[in-house]
Amino acid sequence: PSQVVWDTLGNRQFCSYKITTKTQNFCRNEYNLTGLCNRSSCPLANSQYATVREEKGRCYLYMKTIERAAFPRRLWERVLLSKNYEKALEEIDENLIYWPRFIRHKCKQRFTKITQYLIRIRKLTLKRQRKLVPLRRKIERREKRREEKALIAAQLDNAIEKELLERLKQDTYGDIYNFPIHAFDKALQQQDAESESESDAEKEEDDEDMDKREFVEADDSDLSDFEDMDKLETSSEEEEEEEEEVEKKASLAKSKGKTPLKGPARRKRPYIEIEYEEETEPATKTKAA
């Protein structure tokens, strides 16, 4: 009967537990001892068979004999094995006495493997474990989009520059940066009377810096002409060029090459609008008339 079973299922016809790969045949049956699909390790094709399986950390020995082949419900007999490794091996030997050597050996091997992986599980649970948190795609996309919009709305460069200028105005930097134009300009615009004494004091301070002083004097007349003070630079290399007020644009163009630009700073040219009045109208009018 077992030989018949093997001839039909194992070798030729379809067995639903059998998985074939290029090099091996595997058996998916849960009572299989080795996991391979062989004549000697197929639980269906052997009427006398035994396996070791573990459930919730405890190992059991399952046995199948010919006498119970007619009663599928009572087919597999189960014996609890002791937790002690050596004692369990002895129990296996006791129960499978007089059984073929192959099955006994494989049972013990399987039992050894199972105990080893149970020990490993217990060790790993004591260590820290990675908690896998599932990402929700919609939420991820939403967050990414919101972050981009927030970045655009933030205008970081402008904000940082504004903050730095604020701090400069509030004198947190102390005396490291001296911008004589700043003081001069402020004085001019706000309070005239007091400013003159202040500016005099500033000018006296600037006597130490020859460059800056010339710079201030040269641009005296230009202050009224040019509305934007941003264009004026305080680098010392420019003071020679800027003494010629007429060629302001040219000087800026020259200095672009000279002074190494740091970072994304761009200089604007002073925007001078010149308006021409058209005087051709009366000519046309007379013609029409």
Place this chain on the structure above:
Amino acid sequence: AGDGSGPVGSAAEDGGPPVPERVLFPPTFSVSEIKNKQRRHFMFLRWKQQQRKEKLAAKKKRRKEREALGDKAPPKAIPKTIENQRVYDETTVDPNDEEVAFDEATDEFAPYFNRQTVPKILITTSDRPRGRTVRFCEQLSTVIPNSHVYYRRGLALKRIIPQCIARDFTDLIVINEDRKIPNGLVLSHLPDGPTAHFRMSSVRLRKEIKRKGKEPTEHVPEVILNNFTTRLGHSIGRMFASLFPHDPQFIGRQVATFHNQRDYIFFRFHRYIFKSEKKVGIQELGPRFTLKLRSLQKGTFDSKFGEYEWIHKRREMDTSRRKFHL
């Protein structure tokens, strides 16, 4: 006669059926009720064009009115932005609030702000950091002065925290990694201070930043904290501030910015130079990343028994587009 029926030879827009100009539709008609998809699409496009024309006409009219009035015209309307429409948060800090000032004088950061402690920071990662995270940690340690990077090979956080406290560290940063990129940051103020857990995104290392400058030097940078308005935002801001030594060295001309916008905190590191008193140039060096706060715990890092001061609950807090917590 017969004008309403029959197709008028108007130029068909992209092959749609030419519709006669003077057809009267029943008043309860809407474009979405047409069953034919092509025709429905066509009608919808026409309706859209009409809307656009009307809007343009209204705009022109308004502009003409404004010019006609000249000086007496009403001031221009301010466009609505999300920041303008933000739901008012009752925990917004008023600059003159005494209670807040008192709280801040007595919370965990008081010793730092009173200059009693010098910050010393430990940067570490989760297990087995990959190359990107390692490089990011190194760059972060160059940005933050007085910081050390230690690798963690399987050590439990709960056990290293007492050791850190014993060795006088004031802050602990743990960068969590997933699939070879850093994606989380845990910032913990050590002697029993609050722990903040952030989600980190869009991390750029120094070599990925365009137009960058040289490496950050050893000078102590300045700190800019923008837009931290609520109580929660305030405490987070102070946490960031306590990472850096209190007295910045202005010679270094470096500035670290934590900018909060709509609950996203952008970190940038720049070098600045004042070109004139009204113009400053900045050059980005150093890594950049964005953080989003996930939770704030009262004590040091403890995921099971910690007392959470604030957790981001998606279902409750993400319901309104104009509601922010930081």
